[in-house]
Amino acid sequence: MPLTPADIDAVCDLVNDLCGICLDASKSYLIESRLSQIVQKHGFSSYSDMVRQVRLSTNSMVRTQIIDAITTNETLFFRDNYMFEALRHKALPELIDSKANTAFPQRLRIWSAACSTGQEPYSLAMTLAELIPDVNDWDIQILGTDISDAVVARASRGWYAPHEIERGLSPERLHRFFEPYDNGWKVRDELRALCSFRKLNLLEPLAMPGKFDMVFCRNVAIYFSRDVQRDLFHRIAQTMTTDAYLFVGAQEFLADHGPNFAPHQHCRGTFYRPNLINMPAYV
Ligand SMILES: C[S@@+](CC[C@H](N)C(=O)[O-])C[C@H]1O[C@@H](n2cnc3c(N)ncnc32)[C@H](O)[C@@H]1O
CATH class of the missing domain: 1.10.155 (Chemotaxis Receptor Methyltransferase Cher; domain 1)
Known part of the structure; x- marks a missing residue:
């Protein structure tokens, strides 16, 4: 044709x-x-x-x-690993500390926006499980969303072919968090229990059940125009608590959003805290 x-x-x-x-x-x-x-x-x-x-x-x-x-669904486990190191060594310890004196010290809400086939939310879940020994006793929800029905279904199934496993998963993590299944590997129930998945178009209103303590929105905004990016990041900010961090992709920068997003650094990883006071409130 x-x-x-x-x-x-x-x-x-x-x-x-x-x-x-x-x-x-x-x-x-x-x-x-x-x-x-x-x-x-x-x-x-x-x-x-x-x-x-x-x-x-x-x-x-x-x-x-x-x-x-x-849609381009390219993803892998622990993509840009230095961001997960920043999460493990700075963002999560800070978050857990800031929760200590609140009514719900063991409640964490994390959103992986545009999660593709689930490697990102499961990498977040593994990082939490490695940091928090009794993670399944905590009230943790990692929400993975994507516009594509097909990838949401795959993420929800939590099954990966050997070539997908080879991309980013160490043998130690593979054996701790996955079990052999159907010529590939399936996420173990304990890790799967931390995650939920649903379809969501980031262009549409981000109606969320509550505020997030951490948002990963990586490698999707690069496909959008500058105006759509600006609007999206501002709307995402409205879904976050005041202490929350936003992680974006290695080629995505929030510098031209001025004082609306304050950059924080850990080693090579830059992540952002929205300045909600200065931002117009709309979702
Ligand atoms: C390259 S993948 C990124 C996956 C993961 N965040 C990562 O960094 O490895 C981009 C994902 O964005 C999704 N996507 C594209 N447009 C979207 C939209 N308007 N709303 C939600 N997801 C979208 C695609 O379906 C795709 O799975």
């Missing part, structure tokens, strides 16, 4: 509206390689025809398939 300039414009606009991802003509190979199967499978006469049908809302299945196909 040939991809015309009009098709490219139509697909780029749709993808931007659906999930905030910015594509342009330089990504036409990506559009073709990821979406041509959907066009053919559903018998659309062109990419523009597919876009028209999705916009008419006659086909939410196609919308889901487009999102699943166009």
Whole structure:
């Protein structure tokens, strides 16, 4: 199916509206390689025809398939390990100390926004389990969310193929936190119990049950425009407690958000504390 300039414009606009991802003509190979199967499978006469049908809302299945196909789900366990070192040696000890004299000293709420297939939230859970000996007696919830149904289902299952395990997991962690299952490895129940997963589009209102003590939102904002990034980080800040830290990806910087986010440093890891007093409150 040939991809015309009009098709490219139509697909780029749709993808931007659906999930905030910015594509342009330089990504036409990506559009073709990821979406041509959907066009053919559903018998659309062109990419523009597919876009028209999705916009008419006659086909939410196609919308889901487009999102699943166009999103880049690259992830690994303990990605940018120095961030997990900063978490282990600075952010978590500080958080646990700051909770000590509160009504709920053993309650921690952590959000992995855009968690892909779950390696990030499970890495957070492993870090907590290594730091807190009686972690399963604590009231801990690590929420993993993503826009893609397919990756949320995979994260929730907690099963990984050997090649995924090899990316970032040490043998010690593998044997402590995983068990062999179905030619791969499954997250053990004790670790799985710390995590929950659900679908969430970061462009939509972030209706959360309570405030988070820590948010990881990494390697997703790079796909968004500067305006969408700014809006997203401000809305995420509203979901956080005043002592909470926000961790972003290695190529994502909050410097141009001025005094709204104060950078904190541990070794190579930079993470941010939102300045909620200065920020407009909207979610
Ligand atoms: C590259 S992965 C990052 C995974 C993980 N945070 C990490 O750093 O390893 C980006 C994820 O963002 C998700 N995503 C893209 N647009 C989104 C949106 N509008 N709302 C929520 N998730 C989105 C994709 O489905 C994908 O799983």
